[in-house]
Amino acid sequence: MSIFKTTMRVSWVDTDAAGVVHFSNYFRFFEKAEEEFYNKLGFNFDKINEKYGIWFPRVEAYCKYKSPSKFNDILEIEIHLEELKEKAVKYGFKVHNRTTEKEAAEGYVVIVAADKKKNKAVRIPEEIKRKLMRFFGRI
Amino acid sequence: MSIFKTTMRVSWVDTDAAGVVHFSNYFRFFEKAEEEFYNKLGFNFDKINEKYGIWFPRVEAYCKYKSPSKFNDILEIEIHLEELKEKAVKYGFKVHNRTTEKEAAEGYVVIVAADKKKNKAVRIPEEIKRKLMRFFGRI
């Protein structure tokens, strides 16, 4: 099974007065990793929107926090596929702190393909689905 | 059973290019509601930290998104108590959009009392625990 990995550095603005990354920012890191992943596969939110008139709104998001990360720490974000359905995809995320060598967080996000105008769930475009399946070794 | 309610208005900066509130911001709204709640009970993150040397780091966070919210919408955030343990508390949140009159989101956050220096879980200070129990009608 394939996984996607990318790294990012914790910026000053990501921290809060406890001196660690604010819990909400892990969800932003998840999404940034997802964006990098799509770029690697040759598409992105905007292109999909233009071509198919669909968005990928999040319908669920979860994170478990394991150890705090600090300013300038290098985080490795891993994306794996937890579930791929007709209209939805569930990505699992793991955040490994390369500076402390500890697991920082793990979680998941459930995304649906949604018709932009009708605001209802639709099938994930075949082209996207195939790219995801090929990457994650499901074909 | 008592619940705490507060309202906030969606700011321009809370939105993203889909024209709706970015999914990560609901976690920030949850926390702002929690801050208001503590202010109402007569304490806050900083005071607890000063008095007891403890933080309240989040160990889990979850959100289910039900309908999008837009710029300037009025959101009513409700906090209820899901679980109160020796060292941890689990709050449930509901976000009702007063402008669209739809449920916008619901979720939960699990918080532990943590010794700031030793970075390990400790008992929630008795004073705080009693205030929570009194508010939520558990005494």
Place this chain on the structure above:
Amino acid sequence: MSIFKTTMRVSWVDTDAAGVVHFSNYFRFFEKAEEEFYNKLGFNFDKINEKYGIWFPRVEAYCKYKSPSKFNDILEIEIHLEELKEKAVKYGFKVHNRTTEKEAAEGYVVIVAADKKKNKAVRIPEEIKRKLMRFFGRI
């Protein structure tokens, strides 16, 4: 000369690892105050956009930081009119920290009326201009 005043409370997420409000957030506070001001005058970014097909993009933003603000501090934001031109308006802002009773910051923002489709500066709608002039005592 009239001024508009509103207050906001510093949230945990507004702070950074120095234990104070991150400098970029004052620009967000300025904008939130501007949003409150427009609501008071009976319009908002979205309504103007719908009715006139124009945005109010910022073309300049400046802030001078005078004293740090901390978590839970109450900030009073004041807006005054520095300049009102055919296509642009310059607002001045002062941030007074009600908790420390110190001046926290002051700055300005220059906004232009811009045609959404053509992406070029246009006249501020007469209705908006009149409301601004009336509020700021220029009529």
Place this chain on the structure above:
Amino acid sequence: MSIFKTTMRVSWVDTDAAGVVHFSNYFRFFEKAEEEFYNKLGFNFDKINEKYGIWFPRVEAYCKYKSPSKFNDILEIEIHLEELKEKAVKYGFKVHNRTTEKEAAEGYVVIVAADKKKNKAVRIPEEIKRKLMRFFGRI
């Protein structure tokens, strides 16, 4: 004269409902570029703080917006030295959008060295000053 350059990609969370980067985020991009720059020179906010007990709070920040940037655009941020004084440094920034090939923004930030405990301006540590002067070709 030397300049420092780094690139970053616009994330979804950086955009607002106008479909472009929120104006406050350019200040965050400036700071991220500054962080990269310090990493390149072999120090960072935290290390300076630990070693010398000083922070680098911002005392002024300014940005002029020239053209909007959108999701996934590649931005090249340039830092040049505008002024280096005993206790303060003024950095100039230019943001060039590599996707549209337009100038996106330019601005400056004035930073002072501040004693963390006394909360007053102090001399920039000699080691830091020399590194800055060497990089910017002032020695």
